[in-house]
Amino acid sequence: MVRRTRREMFEPGLGEVRREGRRIGGGVARRAVCAEASGVDPVRRNVEMMDEKRRREVLKRGMSGPWQAEPMLGSCYGEEEIEAVVKTIRASMDPSVGFGFIVEEIEEFERLFAEYCGTKHAVSISTASCGLDMAMRCLDLEPGEEVICPSINFRAAPMAVLGAGGKLVLCEVDLATLCADPKDVERRITPRTRAVLATHMNGLSAPMDELLELAARHPNPKHGPLKVIGDAARACGGGYKGTKIGKKGWMNVFSFHTMKNMTTLGEGGMITTDDDGILSRLHEMRQFGGEHWGSSYKMTKVQAAVGPIQLARLDGMIAARRKLARQRSEMLEGCPRVVLPQEPEGYEHSYYMYSVLVAREWAGEKRDRLIGVLKEEHGVDCGVFNRPVEEEIPYVRRHTEGQELPVSAEVGRRLFCPPIHPRMSEEDNEYIAAAVWEAVGRIEREG
Numbered sequence: 001m002v003r004r005t006r007r008e009m010f011e012p013g014l015g016e017v018r019r020e021g022r023r024i025g026g027g028v029a030r031r032a033v034c035a036e037a038s039g040v041d042p043v044r045r046n047v048e049m050m051d052e053k054r055r056r057e058v059l060k061r062g063m064s065g066p067w068q069a070e071p072m073l074g075s076c077y078g079e080e081e082i083e084a085v086v087k088t089i090r091a092s093m094d095p096s097v098g099f100g101f102i103v104e105e106i107e108e109f110e111r112l113f114a115e116y117c118g119t120k121h122a123v124s125i126s127t128a129s130c131g132l133d134m135a136m137r138c139l140d141l142e143p144g145e146e147v148i149c150p151s152i153n154f155r156a157a158p159m160a161v162l163g164a165g166g167k168l169v170l171c172e173v174d175l176a177t178l179c180a181d182p183k184d185v186e187r188r189i190t191p192r193t194r195a196v197l198a199t200h201m202n203g204l205s206a207p208m209d210e211l212l213e214l215a216a217r218h219p220n221p222k223h224g225p226l227k228v229i230g231d232a233a234r235a236c237g238g239g240y241k242g243t244k245i246g247k248k249g250w251m252n253v254f255s256f257h258t259m260k261n262m263t264t265l266g267e268g269g270m271i272t273t274d275d276d277g278i279l280s281r282l283h284e285m286r287q288f289g290g291e292h293w294g295s296s297y298k299m300t301k302v303q304a305a306v307g308p309i310q311l312a313r314l315d316g317m318i319a320a321r322r323k324l325a326r327q328r329s330e331m332l333e334g335c336p337r338v339v340l341p342q343e344p345e346g347y348e349h350s351y352y353m354y355s356v357l358v359a360r361e362w363a364g365e366k367r368d369r370l371i372g373v374l375k376e377e378h379g380v381d382c383g384v385f386n387r388p389v390e391e392e393i394p395y396v397r398r399h400t401e402g403q404e405l406p407v408s409a410e411v412g413r414r415l416f417c418p419p420i421h422p423r424m425s426e427e428d429n430e431y432i433a434a435a436v437w438e439a440v441g442r443i444e445r446e447g
């Protein structure tokens with residue numbers, strides 16, 4: 001077997017992978033670097049052999065640290081980001097320079113991001129939530145006009161619809177992808193529908209071609225084809241049918257919040273579009289308005305200076321997420337009562353989350369018990385990303401009374417997401433897989 005360097009093991013651009021911290025579970029574990037030292041990759045060797053004996057060994061060995069279900073820093077930072085921040089602050093200290101408005105650093109980051117997504121334009125913003133508000137405002141919704149949005153969702157997109165005065169129409173997701181189900185979207189289109197605001201859920205692209213086809217086939221009587229907009233907050237770096245997420249649709253909105261696939265000092269976002277006509281409106285809206293309403297949704301110069309560095313790391317970080325997801329799925333193959341995440345043909349999941357459904361008969365109580373056992377017995381923190389937004393958020397519930405969403409309700413009772421992160425070692429990943437096997441077995445025995 002060829003001895004791999006640590007750099008090869010952990011994708012370029014990631015820097016130091018060693019994690020210090022409390023060991024979870026039992027025993028003294030070898031760290032990821034030990035695989036390199038022995039010349040044998042212990043995870044690879046055991047990927048196909050996650051039998052009971054192996055699971056016990058792995059659980060005894062423990063986990064290197066307490067991974068949060070949604071790690072607070074979703075990305076990886078290094079000296080380059082620190083240097084860029086310091087350099088940008090130093091260059092801004094002259095009173096005649098300062099931090100400015102839409103400065104060179106911002107324009108350069110936008111240029112690189114548009115190039116990465118293959119779009120004509122990219123407009124940097126302070127958060128994805130602002131970007132979703134901006135996209136909804138660009139529709140100039142009139143009272144009673146509707147926007148369709150998945151129920152299994154973070155609340156930012158539904159809130160943006162309501163904030164822009166639209167009627168929020170929630171739709172079901174496809175159980176296999178957790179993204180908007182085009183058949184259900186079609187059922188909910190009316191003559192008042194203006195747009196579909198689809199979330200690229202947990203890092204997997206929404207079915208943009210199907211949604212665009214529907215949008216063309218069911219035009220709004222006054223405004224023409226429906227607009228298809230992507231909430232790409234969790235999906236930066238993912239792919240769809242030979243394009244990057246961000247390319248398909250009228251606009252796509254990205255988040256660079258600290259938890260996301262890449263981050264610009266904790267907050268930030270980007271809107272991508274190919275629509276020349278909407279660009280000046282977005283620019284105005286971001287900076288105090290003019291011909292149209294505006295406010296201030298700008299990213300700072302220091303954030304923008306970090307953007308290109310994070311963007312250069314992005315493919316490496318996504319490759320690391322994908323590798324962990326693939327290995328985890330191999331290790332969990334055959335595990336009863338769980339349905340593992342899927343990647344439809346032509347899609348490239350960015351695995352912001354590793355989304356698992358328990359079998360139907362385990363929905364609700366047993367799923368909750370599984371999450372409890374994973375946390376209490378094994379220190380594996382899992383989240384439900386996300387429950388139906390109308391169940392969780394009273395404001396959304398009040399605006400969607402009477403809408404029937406049985407599939408979403410079911411997903412909310414079956415979904416759980418064990419942690420994943422580009423800096424997670426293969427050994428920690430193996431521990432998580434072993435813990436899922438053990439926890440499932442235990443609940444099975446409890447009957």
Ligand SMILES: Cc1ncc(COP(=O)(O)O)c(C=O)c1O
Pocket residue numbers: 126127128129130153154156157199231233234254255256257268269
């Ligand atoms: C799917 C989704 N949309 C939108 C947002 C909002 O992003 P931001 O924090 O940049 O406003 C988030 C953030 O958690 C999200 O997960």
